Amino acid sequence: MDVKTLCLGVLSRGEASGYEIKKAFEEGPFSHFHQASFGSIYPALNALSTEGLVQLRAQAQDKRPDKKIYSITAKGRNALIAALMVEPAPDVMRSDFLFILSFAQYLPPARVDRLIGERIAWYRAMLARMESCSCAERPAGTDFVRGMGIAVYRAAADYLEAHRAELVAEIGDVPLQVAE
Amino acid sequence: MDVKTLCLGVLSRGEASGYEIKKAFEEGPFSHFHQASFGSIYPALNALSTEGLVQLRAQAQDKRPDKKIYSITAKGRNALIAALMVEPAPDVMRSDFLFILSFAQYLPPARVDRLIGERIAWYRAMLARMESCSCAERPAGTDFVRGMGIAVYRAAADYLEAHRAELVAEIGDVPLQVAE
DNA sequence: GGTTGCATGTAAATGGTTACATGATTGT
DNA sequence: ACAATCATGTAACCATTTACATGCAACC
Known part of the structure; x- marks a missing residue:
């Protein structure tokens, strides 16, 4: 289950920016069983965008980089469901x-x-x-x-x-x- | 906590070959919170040997590669304890x-x-x-x-x-x- | 004045897994 | 006959993390 799929999962619940997706893995409902860093999320979102699985809308902001708000497309939903139908890899625990x-x-x-x-x-x-x-x-x-x-x-x-x-x-x- | 430390931990309980160390992570007392593959264990054992943290004794076997039995040295025990005194990284769960x-x-x-x-x-x-x-x-x-x-x-x-x-x-x- | 939060992004380094190579023996 | 167990090792590949780059605002 790669970061692209994880992002699709988060976006299936509603639009979000890369920054907000990161928070979903830090504090949100996924935090206790998956994690992802900026270094993997931003490239994943770019790839998803290129593949047409997500759409993006830039929101101008004062004195800050534009906030890029991503939303899942119909094609993206299909890709998510396809990924969810694959047999899950064994759980990994590292303590x-x-x-x-x-x-x-x-x-x-x-x-x-x-x-x-x-x-x-x-x-x-x-x-x-x-x-x-x-x-x-x-x-x-x-x-x-x-x-x-x-x-x-x-x-x-x-x-x-x-x-x-x-x-x-x-x-x-x-x-x-x-x-x- | 890298594979070298994990190997030292296993060896602190008694001598073992690379193959046996792998089993300790598959079925043994560590299996539910750490794992390691041959591709990481064998190089780790070589490095530990070079550093003098483990000793090795080859055991000849019929029609099979020699079994290399590793045992921890005094220096190795110190290195293990030093590693155990470092603050543990946060647990990782991937499901x-x-x-x-x-x-x-x-x-x-x-x-x-x-x-x-x-x-x-x-x-x-x-x-x-x-x-x-x-x-x-x-x-x-x-x-x-x-x-x-x-x-x-x-x-x-x-x-x-x-x-x-x-x-x-x-x-x-x-x-x-x-x-x- | 320093840390945290907001906000995006890239590149290098890391550390590991996967796959391959080799091969006999034992169990199904 | 085929898979699994025993047994070691290398190299290519991979995904991700870490560190860096940039910069303002709010809080302590």
């Missing part, structure tokens, strides 16, 4: 946090405790944001995916809270720590 | 599955139902594997991370099971489906 914790025995207990604490705070903040946004007009799929994100993040945060002290105590028993 | 489901409204209900069903089966299979492997001699960190994986996968599978029918019914009501 340095979990890798580091796998070796908690070699680390100062204070560091392990801090890392877990920060992660709990992060999950709780995400949960608050995801739960608050309760706009009525959400399509079934979006709602389903949001619910899944909430369920998973809650499970993660709860687990960390429930087992944090236990882990820190266990490695606290072991000598030979590196100073932090 | 075409969730992206596709976000647009369930545009898809045939049969496809949505099948995708969810397959995913549930996958989670349940992973859970069975992770729960069965109850070797006693596991360091605290490994156990903690394994427990977290189980908690999260279980939450995901449970959520999918609980909301599958609801989603399929909701999009089933809507007309204008593409034939599968």
Whole structure:
């Protein structure tokens, strides 16, 4: 699933600029399972425009570059649906946090405790944001995916809270720590 | 966290060949949060060897390439701990599955139902594997991370099971489906 | 006075995957 | 007979990130 398809997905919900698409991946409903940077979004939008999958309308602005507002075309909608019909590639998860914790025995207990604490705070903040946004007009799929994100993040945060002290105590028993 | 560090992590648990390291990322205790291919592992092991972070011992084999068994050195252990002390990069999650489901409204209900069903089966299979492997001699960190994986996968599978029918019914009501 | 937000875009560097090359053995 | 497992390695290819370039406005 390349950035072009991701952009089409965002635009299928309404017109947007490149900048706004970036935000959809940072804070929006896609943020917890896909991401894209400016360096990939802008070229993707150009390509989509060339292929006729999106239309663009420039909006003049004071003392700023023109805002380029993109909207999906009928051809673009077909391309999106075609991409959605392809078998999804396996999910990819990359977590340095979990890798580091796998070796908690070699680390100062204070560091392990801090890392877990920060992660709990992060999950709780995400949960608050995801739960608050309760706009009525959400399509079934979006709602389903949001619910899944909430369920998973809650499970993660709860687990960390429930087992944090236990882990820190266990490695606290072991000598030979590196100073932090 | 580059492949070199990942290899050091695996080797800190005991000597292994490149082939065995690959398996650790496919089926082992790291499989749910990191992955690496041969094309990155073999060059990484060569580099680690050059830097003196691992040692290698060739084991002759009948009618097969020599098995190169790598083991971590004292210098390698220090390098691993140093890498573990660096602030972890943010977790990355990439899920075409969730992206596709976000647009369930545009898809045939049969496809949505099948995708969810397959995913549930996958989670349940992973859970069975992770729960069965109850070797006693596991360091605290490994156990903690394994427990977290189980908690999260279980939450995901449970959520999918609980909301599958609801989603399929909701999009089933809507007309204008593409034939599968 | 420094950071953040708005707004677009390019180029180099990165780091990795995919595919290829080789080949015996074991299981279906 | 065919696929999978074991076993190592290289090179081309790829997509994306990072850093840079530009610049004003608002906030702290």
